[in-house]
Amino acid sequence: MIPEAEVKQSRFSYPDVTDRASTDHRDTAGGRMDTPHVKADSDQERQPSDEASPFIQTTSNADEEAPLDTGNLVYLIIMLHGVGSLMPWNMFITIAPDYYTNYKMKTFDENGTAHATVYSANFLNYLAIASQIPNLLLNFINIFVTVKGDLTKRISISLLIVGAMIVFTMSFVYVDTWKWMGTFFTITLLSIVLLNGANGIYQNSIFGLASDFPFKFTNAVIIGNNLCGTFVTVVSIITAFVSNNTANAAFAYFGISLVTLGICFASFFILKGQPFYQYYSKRAMLARQSEGGETKPGLTAQDYLEGFKQAAFRDNTLGFSKFTTEDGLQKITREHVNSYMSQYHAPERIVVAGVGVDHDEMVAAVERHFGVGTAMWDRNPELLLPELPQVDRSVAQYTGGEMRIQKDLSTLAIGTPYPNLAHVALGFEGVSYKDPDFVAFCVLHMLLGGGGSFSAGGPGKGMYTRLYTEVMNRCHWIYGATAYNHSYADAGLFCVHASSDPEQINDVLVIVLDQFFKLLKGVEKEELERAKIQLKSQLMMNLEIRPVMFEDLSRQVIGHGYRRKPQEYVEKIESVTGDDIVRIAERMLSGRPSLVGYGDIGKLASYEALDEAVAHRRLQSLVSRKKAFGW
Numbered sequence: 001m002i003p004e005a006e007v008k009q010s011r012f013s014y015p016d017v018t019d020r021a022s023t024d025h026r027d028t029a030g031g032r033m034d035t036p037h038v039k040a041d042s043d044q045e046r047q048p049s050d051e052a053s054p055f056i057q058t059t060s061n062a063d064e065e066a067p068l069d070t071g072n073l074v075y076l077i078i079m080l081h082g083v084g085s086l087m088p089w090n091m092f093i094t095i096a097p098d099y100y101t102n103y104k105m106k107t108f109d110e111n112g113t114a115h116a117t118v119y120s121a122n123f124l125n126y127l128a129i130a131s132q133i134p135n136l137l138l139n140f141i142n143i144f145v146t147v148k149g150d151l152t153k154r155i156s157i158s159l160l161i162v163g164a165m166i167v168f169t170m171s172f173v174y175v176d177t178w179k180w181m182g183t184f185f186t187i188t189l190l191s192i193v194l195l196n197g198a199n200g201i202y203q204n205s206i207f208g209l210a211s212d213f214p215f216k217f218t219n220a221v222i223i224g225n226n227l228c229g230t231f232v233t234v235v236s237i238i239t240a241f242v243s244n245n246t247a248n249a250a251f252a253y254f255g256i257s258l259v260t261l262g263i264c265f266a267s268f269f270i271l272k273g274q275p276f277y278q279y280y281s282k283r284a285m286l287a288r289q290s291e292g293g294e295t296k297p298g299l300t301a302q303d304y305l306e307g308f309k310q311a312a313f314r315d316n317t318l319g320f321s322k323f324t325t326e327d328g329l330q331k332i333t334r335e336h337v338n339s340y341m342s343q344y345h346a347p348e349r350i351v352v353a354g355v356g357v358d359h360d361e362m363v364a365a366v367e368r369h370f371g372v373g374t375a376m377w378d379r380n381p382e383l384l385l386p387e388l389p390q391v392d393r394s395v396a397q398y399t400g401g402e403m404r405i406q407k408d409l410s411t412l413a414i415g416t417p418y419p420n421l422a423h424v425a426l427g428f429e430g431v432s433y434k435d436p437d438f439v440a441f442c443v444l445h446m447l448l449g450g451g452g453s454f455s456a457g458g459p460g461k462g463m464y465t466r467l468y469t470e471v472m473n474r475c476h477w478i479y480g481a482t483a484y485n486h487s488y489a490d491a492g493l494f495c496v497h498a499s500s501d502p503e504q505i506n507d508v509l510v511i512v513l514d515q516f517f518k519l520l521k522g523v524e525k526e527e528l529e530r531a532k533i534q535l536k537s538q539l540m541m542n543l544e545i546r547p548v549m550f551e552d553l554s555r556q557v558i559g560h561g562y563r564r565k566p567q568e569y570v571e572k573i574e575s576v577t578g579d580d581i582v583r584i585a586e587r588m589l590s591g592r593p594s595l596v597g598y599g600d601i602g603k604l605a606s607y608e609a610l611d612e613a614v615a616h617r618r619l620q621s622l623v624s625r626k627k628a629f630g631w
Contacts, residue, residue: 082224134197400592427495502600519585
């Protein structure tokens with residue numbers, strides 16, 4: 001099994017990285033040896049850019065390469081949804097005066113003469129109030145909560161709710177409700193609240209959907225809204241001409257609305273199958289992902305890993321961001337995506353795994369569905385770039401370094417349970433999952449552990465790990481401190497991410513570095529055994545879950561060429577000693593540190609001061625005076 005390991009994916013070639021064997025030895029108090037440096041291709045420092053990658057053509061134009069809206073089908077479907085988003089409510093308010101005020105809410109004597117009631121006299125007033133309640137509630141909620149969710153689910157669910165309310169309303173058209181008029185009055189208003197709320201979500205979602213496309217598609221929604229009014233007027237004229245019966249007219253109105261919504265519902269799934277829709281929706285999704293970090297009150301482990309890799313593997317392999325820039329996104333075409341897939345989604349790079357299936361049946365299915373030469377780019381080479389770029393098979397080179405993003409995060413804490421935080425991540429070169437010390441690093445990861453200051457305690461929550469007992473428990477002002485161990489095919493990273501008030505962010509850096517230094521003094525037998533037991537327990541419990549077992553099987557074959565039995569890892573875990581922990585700590589601290597800071601980090605020490613502290617194994621260069629942090 002490869003716990004906490006990630007298999008590094010190759011990428012299209014960047015400018016060649018050379019002179020990897022050159023090593024700079026410095027004679028320091030700590031006996032530290034620097035890791036190999038990476039030499040750029042020119043005298044200037046090489047920075048990753050769109051031009052550096054042959055995977056992105058600077059002369060291409062995204063709009064020219066985008067699929068065509070064949071027959072304007074996408075445009076017409078979005079216009080149809082513009083009609084559908086207003087149809088139920090327009091039908092409702094058009095029929096309401098005759099159907100509710102003059103028919104359902106009145107009583108009739110023996111001669112058939114209608115008599116007004118308190119319900120008929122006030123229905124339109126209550127209708128106006130009920131129609132505004134959803135808007136008020138949603139606007140109030142939006143003040144405190146950002147409404148998120150899958151657009152497909154929002155549109156589908158809101159359409160189903162609106163349709164259900166129309167069916168519910170139609171069920172009373174031919175029912176005599178005068179004996180329980182008060183109840184009918186109440187449930188009608190409640191159905192209006194629900195219908196209007198769902199319809200509002202549907203309408204907003206359609207505008208959000210259209211915003212992913214060129215501007216004319218947003219205009220299509222507006223045109224659909226305008227056509228809806230014309231359509232309702234035409235229906236009103238036709239129904240009045242065909243029949244003077246109010247009940248029949250109401251049933252026709254509601255029925256037409258229901259049919260329109262049904263067509264909208266079906267057309268939405270047709271829309272999702274159009275290449276034009278898929279192209280623009282995926283491009284918009286990637287753009288939102290690139291901008292997502294700007295609005296998060298707190299960053300995830302993946303956010304920090306991305307920045308940490310860029311600092312640790314400066315300008316090579318793992319150090320290149322997996323996210324493109326907005327400008328670069330506009331330049332990616334279908335040919336780029338197909339070319340990438342043709343080189344990386346190849347038989348020699350694919351593992352097909354199964355758990356709980358018959359082996360012979362699975363082999364037969366793979367042979368039937370994974371035939372060589374059936375890929376679309378094999379049948380049509382024009383789907384690829386004229387010249388495929390070379391695959392970059394460079395070995396990852398750890399360089400150490402820093403990345404600082406000075407940013408005011410104070411406004412992101414408003415209306416959330418998060419305080420205003422600054423973040424720091426400190427780490428060193430780890431090992432690949434093929435390294436003999438891989439399991440020892442996994443034990444060290446368990447030993448340090450960590451978590452948030454508000455995490456619930458209890459068995460398995462890491463309350464006895466070092467980052468809890470020596471950091472979180474002693475320094476209440478630290479919001480969170482967590483260790484991470486990331487292993488790849490040819491490299492690794494070991495780091496600790498922590499956060500606090502911006503005024504104390506440098507103190508956090510000092511405390512985290514001190515925890516690395518303390519590892520050189522050894523570990524207690526009891527805490528080492530506890531970490532080993534936790535790691536074995538996590539390993540075995542994870543393998544009881546079929547999806548995890550399935551992923552483990554796939555990763556093992558990709559990474560090692562075969563599957564290592566759990567017992568093999570258990571034996572390796574049991575063999576880890578306290579001397580191993582000291583040795584791998586020395587191994588880490590013999591290289592350059594990697595540092596990432598995010599937020600208001602004006603008080604964070606310089607990288608040079610950190611590098612000096614690591615080289616000499618002393619904290620004095622990071623602090624101006626001694627403070628009582630418990631070290």
